[in-house]
Amino acid sequence: GDFARIDHHRTLRTGFPEVIWGQDKTPEQITKIMTAMRDRTHVVMATRVTPGKAECIQQILPEVQYNDRARICAIVNQAKMPQRLGTIGILSAGTADLPVAEEAALTAELCGFQVERLWDVGVAGIQRLLSNRHVIDNADVLIVAAGMEGALPSVVGGLADCPIIAVPTSIGYGASFNGITPLLGMLNSCAAGLGVVNIDNGFGAAILAGQILRTASKLSNQPL
Amino acid sequence: GDFARIDHHRTLRTGFPEVIWGQDKTPEQITKIMTAMRDRTHVVMATRVTPGKAECIQQILPEVQYNDRARICAIVNQAKMPQRLGTIGILSAGTADLPVAEEAALTAELCGFQVERLWDVGVAGIQRLLSNRHVIDNADVLIVAAGMEGALPSVVGGLADCPIIAVPTSIGYGASFNGITPLLGMLNSCAAGLGVVNIDNGFGAAILAGQILRTASKLSNQPL
Amino acid sequence: GDFARIDHHRTLRTGFPEVIWGQDKTPEQITKIMTAMRDRTHVVMATRVTPGKAECIQQILPEVQYNDRARICAIVNQAKMPQRLGTIGILSAGTADLPVAEEAALTAELCGFQVERLWDVGVAGIQRLLSNRHVIDNADVLIVAAGMEGALPSVVGGLADCPIIAVPTSIGYGASFNGITPLLGMLNSCAAGLGVVNIDNGFGAAILAGQILRTASKLSNQPL
Amino acid sequence: GDFARIDHHRTLRTGFPEVIWGQDKTPEQITKIMTAMRDRTHVVMATRVTPGKAECIQQILPEVQYNDRARICAIVNQAKMPQRLGTIGILSAGTADLPVAEEAALTAELCGFQVERLWDVGVAGIQRLLSNRHVIDNADVLIVAAGMEGALPSVVGGLADCPIIAVPTSIGYGASFNGITPLLGMLNSCAAGLGVVNIDNGFGAAILAGQILRTASKLSNQPL
Amino acid sequence: GDFARIDHHRTLRTGFPEVIWGQDKTPEQITKIMTAMRDRTHVVMATRVTPGKAECIQQILPEVQYNDRARICAIVNQAKMPQRLGTIGILSAGTADLPVAEEAALTAELCGFQVERLWDVGVAGIQRLLSNRHVIDNADVLIVAAGMEGALPSVVGGLADCPIIAVPTSIGYGASFNGITPLLGMLNSCAAGLGVVNIDNGFGAAILAGQILRTASKLSNQPL
Amino acid sequence: GDFARIDHHRTLRTGFPEVIWGQDKTPEQITKIMTAMRDRTHVVMATRVTPGKAECIQQILPEVQYNDRARICAIVNQAKMPQRLGTIGILSAGTADLPVAEEAALTAELCGFQVERLWDVGVAGIQRLLSNRHVIDNADVLIVAAGMEGALPSVVGGLADCPIIAVPTSIGYGASFNGITPLLGMLNSCAAGLGVVNIDNGFGAAILAGQILRTASKLSNQPL
Amino acid sequence: GDFARIDHHRTLRTGFPEVIWGQDKTPEQITKIMTAMRDRTHVVMATRVTPGKAECIQQILPEVQYNDRARICAIVNQAKMPQRLGTIGILSAGTADLPVAEEAALTAELCGFQVERLWDVGVAGIQRLLSNRHVIDNADVLIVAAGMEGALPSVVGGLADCPIIAVPTSIGYGASFNGITPLLGMLNSCAAGLGVVNIDNGFGAAILAGQILRTASKLSNQPL
Amino acid sequence: GDFARIDHHRTLRTGFPEVIWGQDKTPEQITKIMTAMRDRTHVVMATRVTPGKAECIQQILPEVQYNDRARICAIVNQAKMPQRLGTIGILSAGTADLPVAEEAALTAELCGFQVERLWDVGVAGIQRLLSNRHVIDNADVLIVAAGMEGALPSVVGGLADCPIIAVPTSIGYGASFNGITPLLGMLNSCAAGLGVVNIDNGFGAAILAGQILRTASKLSNQPL
Ligand SMILES: Nc1ncnc2c1ncn2[C@@H]1O[C@H](COP(=O)(O)O)[C@@H](O)[C@H]1O
Ligand SMILES: Nc1ncnc2c1ncn2[C@@H]1O[C@H](COP(=O)(O)O)[C@@H](O)[C@H]1O
Ligand SMILES: Nc1ncnc2c1ncn2[C@@H]1O[C@H](COP(=O)(O)O)[C@@H](O)[C@H]1O
Ligand SMILES: Nc1ncnc2c1ncn2[C@@H]1O[C@H](COP(=O)(O)O)[C@@H](O)[C@H]1O
Ligand SMILES: [Mg+2]
Ligand SMILES: [Mg+2]
Ligand SMILES: [Mg+2]
Ligand SMILES: [Mg+2]
Ligand SMILES: [Mg+2]
């Protein structure tokens, strides 16, 4: 249509499909773009899709799968699915951070990565994290989602030896200001070397994690 | 003088001396108020006193002691010093939080409390905290000072079984906004039951800790 | 379920039950967690529960009691209810602050404490407060809730001789910014030694008050 | 000069002289404007003048008087000084609010009004205010200056029966944000009918108070 | 009831009735308080009442009058209505500011004052204001309501010779931030001596205007 | 040198010289860049140059002229100076806005435009503006600089029939927040069609004004 | 009616009709004003009209046309439509910015200007912009709408040789703060000479663009 | 000493030395910590060291090298220096961003990585970036530093196929708010998959880049 200019360059360049931002689009628009993109790539996906919108989409395109925790619609061509190097560990501080953490997890899986999940390990009960250290140790890159004061990435940063992507969530009330507080906390982390993404941006965290592992993949064929 | 109205009621009511806010006062004003108050109480103290000001004060009142870490001037009447029930544990996340943590520590000691210090145990190296857990376990009330993302009180809140007073410090740069970030983090802590004071307010934390232990003292004489 | 990791350590450590944050949970989730927790403790409670949600919960678990002012659902095992030392005085500045003040009051009562309430004593009619001074004088710890400019804790701080926990509420309009104004006011109180909690956090105030009295209890068995 | 356009209309209209904002001007500029205005009015005054600047000004214009608490320079023609109806009561919460409160007081006096001062009566020691109620009762209009949490105008608002002008000051630290906190507090006062001026604007408060009494004066000659 | 403590002192002290804040109250609560207060005073009024709520109230208390522009419900005892000295001029910058301006106007009228209205005279068409200067000249006190950039009070301040109360409104979009922009503009007005009230607080502006005229009234019986 | 990449394209494209931002550069750096650029263009200029820096620059390059009001250093090749179509009217609200207004004026003049200045015509004395309307009427484009509440562009917008560029200045104190208040005011102006630039950005306003007149110039050769 | 004062001066002065702000008005009010204005001008238009409101308006005034992308209602008198000099290029960064960009485009067209549109050319796929450079090169003035980080105007500023009007949109989530982020980005653009309007203010951008071309038109008849 | 607890675990875990934050430390403290750490690692470094401090440090430890652009002091043991896989491309938008970009570059080099620099390629002159695309294409990970509106990372994100770390700098004035504007811009980038660090945090960006390449190194030995 005249309203959108699909960026096919990006997919070629990065190896990841362009993903449809579903929040401000009608089911008809999403369906139209999914149809247009489906044959070019191993997966067509739309994020921020409400259950109601998903139902409308599935009525027109029955092969669309919907994951209601991650709020993602996707058409997957399993045969073409790439298999990628590396494991992405994904942690969430609280139960309420799950939609964001699952958006990250499913995006990563649909890009072909292996994901290990660890939910509800917020810092106020530190033993819950310490007794699951193997998730941190096994990961090649970590995504850590947290709302409220957003302290989990700092603590993980003191335990891990791989890159960490911190995702502030809008979970909280009062002076959490819809995610500003954990965002600021993560940017000021005393653990050096966190990369921070926008509030609730599980999708962006997954893409960055994917880019990191893709670099690894490319470098591994390169002699020192 | 005509510029200040000393609140003697407060000392009678709370058992703690009124403390002089030294930051916006000249050495002459501080000296005048210290002289006026010194005979009524076991300690006369002024906070936020720079080394230069302290020297001027000591030239007029040689019995004044100055602690440059805590930035406190005091005339102590050791004979009248009360001995109070309970131990106050004071933790700091980083080295740079020390002036605030020491302001709390010395204020508490000058009010007659026993203090246990634990410095530089920020969350990015969690084992430094875990290997010093006895300080947390021994305390009857805890003061935890942290700048940057201010995550230490949350982690301590998951380990301690006593009241915790969180003090955000202005330590950091960029998006720490002179202490706003740790302040917001502490107010949104996922550990329930923290009491937060103003940025850099080590003094206020000590007074609240003192009030808590004084209540304990009063109640201990009360049968259930 | 796989979405929540109950922190039984906390209950053992602090003596207070973990409390369910009801706001972002479905009635089914709340019911499931209440059922899982009910036999381990004298009280299972959920805060921030709307009347509609409460009805759903009561249909599955008829023994659940609902207090619509405090917005709390609870299953109470009266036989196991502990009896605790000390009185918590709770003040509110205006009528509209009541949901927050009652959340604090009921939480405290369900933890076994004795509570004394004093509502609508805001500072613009100071005689209403002064003529009820006995509530301040009888308390071992005070919780003071106020919205708008949040000045009540400062005035109470000049009258009381016990620890004060200040709770800013989101009551007000225009430049009260949903509680930011009273929050800032309380953090800057000219009365030293207030502990401040998050906006509308009546629950957290009660837990901190409880911790304070529990410390008193423990210390009272300790000789000087 | 070509840099300033003196607004003589205003003086005619309001009965008060235009006052020179001294902060961003050189002593030479202030001297030049004072000289140009001195013969038209009973008083020429400049606010926000530092001691150093004042000295320069006095060297050129020896008849200039300087009040270092109020930071005001003035040439007064006592013979022409009007005598005005009504008393302006001026209160300050703390000692540190004095420069602002004195700026208000002296401006009012130089406009011909009678002023009654009451300093250091902040709300954390409410008895200091209550035992000086006569100042509130005698005033026809009140100016109340306070920093930190800025609660004093609310309390005074519950005691007075005349208009109140609230002046937030930049006194405080941390989360007082150079006067934003008391400013917001005063705008949200639970005492209806306060008029608020800019942070540290003692001058503006005095002009508004003067306007109020001038209206009274004009109306008093008008039969009902 | 146990939820509200009516402040009868205030009415005696100020001569104005306490006004019910209708926004956060049910029709039943408003009805109950109106009934309790109606015999003590010449007017009982509630502000911020929606048309729906007003209808419910009128069904129980048919003598209640409702003004839907001002969103005020009132029971007026015309016989007891006082007649007060002075005229309050009320200006609005735009059509959309009318609810706030009318809240001020009707509150003032119900307190017994004479009101002159001038609507939609925003500064971008300055001739609309200049050709209605008589409203400014006739007033003894002015209330000026404006949203967006809030410039009207500054311009009026350069034309009037009486006290001005500036009311920022939440009218605007984007960077008007629900009234913060006009609020800040009014606080920084280059016209000295404006008194500013909270965003949308037409009621508070009327009460302050009333206080100012009441002072005039009292002073007018006082010889110089 | 290796630290700067001069953008010669821009000069060719826009007809205006690239201007050196002098604030963060040493006199040596400015001198070096001026020397490198001087032969390519009719004027080489640097903005935000303090008197001290200017003196150093003039010692090395004596042909540099310095304007201390505008804080601009320039080497002008009068022979090559273009003569451009159109008049730029520049207004300032107060005396203190002059450095910003002069930065705009001199930049415009050095680009070859004719400038008409009108200083100190702030809205609180509206007759000063109205009696100088010819400046507004003669201009083809207007630049209006104002600090404090920034209301002048709105009023001018209601009088002018040409494009207006609004420049907020950092003049003011307290709640003017270093220019945020006039910036917000200008963005929310009730006069449609103002273009706003950054706080204190007199330079940018002049460049935009220049672009506007250049477009006019180009179009004037184009038949309809 | 008594609620609105139409500013006929403006139309005469600027050549553009006063446009009705539809957002805060009822369909009845809009209809009434459209009827009152329709005979005086070649176009009567209302912005920010929802589809539902538009339908109501069209039922009373069937000649009203509605454009649902631009959310504008208009009565056009094609015969009287002026033909104006110059082309306005309008760019949008993303699909979601379209309502704002179309509001600008349609407003410009209804004022008689020629418009060239270029949608969805955000900077993250820079080749989409570079391969459409002719739109930039053909324009006499450019309007550039962008949300999220708002970087498009800076890049366009480095390619264009005509005035640029930047319109931040409220598109985005999390830390885009409803348009504050692109607003700040545009104000701080490293491309000198952008004029910025309020968030989502497509209308204001079109009026400013129109003013710029009108000036050009007037000047083009003037000899140098 | 008693003021610092060196975290040797971190070095072992991450392969990078703990780096000393020099800003809030005295030369004596820095010297003491450097001496204590120098034998354990291939490099001991301190960031944010002013020239004056560096001189003091070099007087005690002459083997310390100082880079005044990067503001870093270091003792390098070239023999032990590791050689690491991968190239880090570092871009800066303006000349003034250099201290931050060089802090990143030198930190990366001292950790053993190869660095390619590209300075002053801000988006307002896009051809400067496009004609240096090889730097982007050669990099395995990119660090992009920008102040003002911070748009460079978005544009680079549309050209690169490797992970990008965005560093906002505090360069700018007015509404750039010391780096908040570019920080917000980068968090809201329309280019998916940027990781953002704190304002001016070149050091943290280098550590994250290092972690990314280290992961690649580890993975490259792992078969798929
Ligand atoms: N959940 C998400 N969070 C953040 N960005 C997203 C998300 N889903 C999609 N996007 C971005 O939105 C772009 C598509 O936007 P659009 O062209 O409006 O559909 C994609 O290229 C992604 O960069
Ligand atoms: N370091 C401090 N931080 C916060 N408040 C303090 C500090 N030192 C003193 N104060 C408070 O300041 C009051 C004295 O202020 P002043 O009367 O101005 O000397 C005391 O009663 C304390 O409440
Ligand atoms: N429209 C209004 N705007 C601001 N304050 C109001 C308004 N109406 C009533 N009030 C204030 O609210 C108080 C009554 O609040 P309440 O006791 O909750 O009904 C009155 O004393 C007034 O000070
Ligand atoms: N006074 C000023 N205000 C805003 N921007 C300026 C000013 N002076 C120069 N500039 C901009 O700074 C750029 C030059 O910066 P630089 O390359 O660091 O000297 C010029 O192209 C202008 O766009
Ligand atoms: Mg949990
Ligand atoms: Mg350390
Ligand atoms: Mg009440
Ligand atoms: Mg005092
Ligand atoms: Mg209008």
Ligand SMILES: [Mg+2]
């Ligand atoms: Mg002036």
Ligand SMILES: [Mg+2]
């Ligand atoms: Mg797109």
Ligand SMILES: [Mg+2]
């Ligand atoms: Mg440059």
